[in-house]
Amino acid sequence: MSRIHDMGGRFGDGKVEVDAPDAPVFAEDWHARALAVTLACGALGQWNLDTSRHAREKLSPRDYTRFSYYEKWMAGLADLLVAKGVLTREELTKGHADGPSQLAERCLVAENVPSALSKGGPVDRPSDVAAKFAPGDRVTTRARARNTLVDGGHTRLPTYAQGATGTILRLHGAHVFPDSNAHGLGEAPEPIYAVVFDAAELFGAPERVGDEVILDLWQSYLSPA
Incomplete structure (x- = not known):
């Protein structure tokens, strides 16, 4: 079975619209906040980049097709927070936690954001697996x-x-x-x-x-x- 996100090369979705060179980085103010919340939650160390991608892929087809880009981010993040035990579904509904979090010391504070972002998230690693192919193969x-x-x-x-x-x-x-x-x-x-x-x-x-x-x-x- 396939998931709704895997739609590359499909007929009927229309032309891919490309933003103008002078377009703002974020079309709406809340988009920047969605990015910030996602990065801050990632700093808690409860999942990795691939886990977060899969969380968005697992959204229901109905939600995936009706959500905008950053709405998908927020929906996937909410699912991860509950699945990893960071928050309960009830806390999300109420909009606040029931008490102090055991992960509080991992909070990404504002003064540490520039250094955290400058490090990026490199995924190159040494490997014992030998390369089987070469350019031209x-x-x-x-x-x-x-x-x-x-x-x-x-x-x-x-x-x-x-x-x-x-x-x-x-x-x-x-x-x-x-x-x-x-x-x-x-x-x-x-x-x-x-x-x-x-x-x-x-x-x-x-x-x-x-x-x-x-x-x-x-x-x-x-x-x-």
């Missing part, structure tokens, strides 16, 4: 874009690229494997490659013949063509 992606470790779990292989054949453009080194990391199974770093595909290979009827799509894909998603 032809590879085919997994026949089904699914997590093979957890049924219905997070994966970064989009459905539109399943079973497609492309060419290795470059090796990026080893990075945290999201299919494992999202579910508390460890970072399991492995090689990740930039793979270039002819758009016709992915979509059958590309908007322009000769267009290419480059995807960053983990080694587990690939086999020799």
Whole structure:
């Protein structure tokens, strides 16, 4: 079964609108607050980036399609806060906690925000997994874009690229494997490659013949063509 978020290359969704170069960073004031709350909660250390992505993916199809971008963020965050025991559903409903949090000492205070943001969240790691491919190699992606470790779990292989054949453009080194990391199974770093595909290979009827799509894909998603 698939999840509603995996909609790349689908007919009928209309043109992708790109913001003007001079557009504000946040279209509405509350968008900035949504980002701030998400970052502050992430600093509590109860989940990782891949876990938070999966929380948004698990929103019901009805909510996912009607929510705006930052509404998806807030809905996924609310689900995570309850699932990880940071808050109860009743506390969320009331708008305040019933008492002091055991995570209070991990609070991201304003003066520490610049240094926290400047560090970013690097996901490159040393790995014992040897690279199987090199630039120029032809590879085919997994026949089904699914997590093979957890049924219905997070994966970064989009459905539109399943079973497609492309060419290795470059090796990026080893990075945290999201299919494992999202579910508390460890970072399991492995090689990740930039793979270039002819758009016709992915979509059958590309908007322009000769267009290419480059995807960053983990080694587990690939086999020799």
